Amino acid sequence: MAKILIADDDPTILSLLNKILISKGYEVKLAEHGGVAEKLLKTEQFDLLISDIKMEPVDGMQLLKKTRQLRPHVGAIMLTAYATVATAVEAMKEGAFDYIPKPFKIDELLATVKRALDYQKSLSEQISGTGHIEAKKYFGNIVAESDQMVNVCEMIKRVAPTKTTIMITGESGTGKELVAEAVHSFSARSDxxxxxxxxxALPETLIESELFGHVKGAFTGANAEKEGLFEASKNGTLFLDEINSIPHNLQSKLLRAIQNKKIRKVGGTEEFDVDVRILAASNRNLETMVKEGSFREDLFYRLSVITIDIPPLKTRPEDILPLAQHFIALEMEGGEFPSMDNAVLSILQNYTWPGNVRELQNVIQHCLTFLSDGKITKETLPSKLIVSYEENPGAQNAALTGEFEKGKSLKAFLRAKEKEYLKTVIDTMGGDKAAAAKELDISLATLYRKLPEEAQNE
Ligand SMILES: Nc1ncnc2c1ncn2[C@@H]1O[C@H](COP(=O)(O)OP(=O)(O)OP(=O)(O)O)[C@@H](O)[C@H]1O
Ligand SMILES: [Mg+2]
Structure with missing residues (x-):
């Protein structure tokens, strides 16, 4: 059973907590101020610290900092009077798991203790070098833990074997090319x-001959006949990335090539058949371009028979840890996996990832280059992440506020709300997930999929 250290200068609170937690089977040690707690931390192993913030002579914040240094794997819950909620937020910034305002309800306290312990447990299992678990992967290389990414992968499975043209949308670095490759490799064309x-990246003057090829003498410098990319992709897949840059005058030719599967080389007279599947991606909203008149409507509809939209990384924080592990595994050539401490994970999950998965991959490479004592610690992170964390430690919870926020989709908002409600129901059912699933009228499997990570290990 978990061992909990409680620090509070109020003896009635100490004995109350002692009684409650022992009755739930926890092992408990008491400290009447931070200094006593610090001594205990040095000599004994604990799983969790529950500490008051206002104490003399060593207060809760000092104790929290000490705990993070001495025993980074010990979770911390801070107790605070309503008046000091600002300090409590400060405490979260220092790595506390949560805070509980005084006076507190016993149920709430117990639920928070349980969540904190589950969270620590799942973290240490996932993060410790030996417990490095394989991230869930689809098609061999797509990491998908969040519902959103699982949906993307299910969609790929469904549409890959068909002949349809597919439009892949998503911010820069979300994995559009990776998805395109998966569609190809899961189709009958994979050979x-x-x-x-x-x-x-193609100069406008060359784009036509690059795509369709040219005959000898078609233009100055065309000294020999050349095969275009359409022909080169015969019986395979051509992925037209940033298709929004195709000049307007070429769009009709492209439409014809896709629709009739026939192309004509630049300068050539004959049309010939090519059997190519087209996948496309765009970094601009094509619908807007259609409205503006810069993208042909017929081509737009032809290309986007099916659209696969990859959500930005910040809307799917569940993917961050498995992606990080995936990238560590890619970079490491055997040997022991570096461990990653909790503070790092908080910072990674707090960041808004404008460069999405690619940026995360770069950050992991950075960390591995600057490993400290074989570990990924806060100090090994690029400073922009630390700065962003210090400026806005609660960014990861921003989705929960009902306020308008640029880039916060309805989906992201609903998902955050959903998580919150799931937590409440599970807590109300005393942690009984089967009962919670029944209450929510969903299957237990669905509940597990939707569950916030910290509630997963029970
Ligand atoms: N879900 C994922 N699982 C594993 N790796 C991923 C995932 N998503 C993205 N990556 C990796 O992140 C990097 C960026 O992905 P990719 O190049 O496919 O993004 P993109 O959307 O095409 O970016 P851009 O818009 O800049 O062209 C690649 O190294 C890719 O392998
Ligand atoms: Mg790309």
Missing amino acids: GPFIPVNCA
């Missing part, structure tokens, strides 16, 4: 080539 082409 054929997969050719990604960034339309924005």
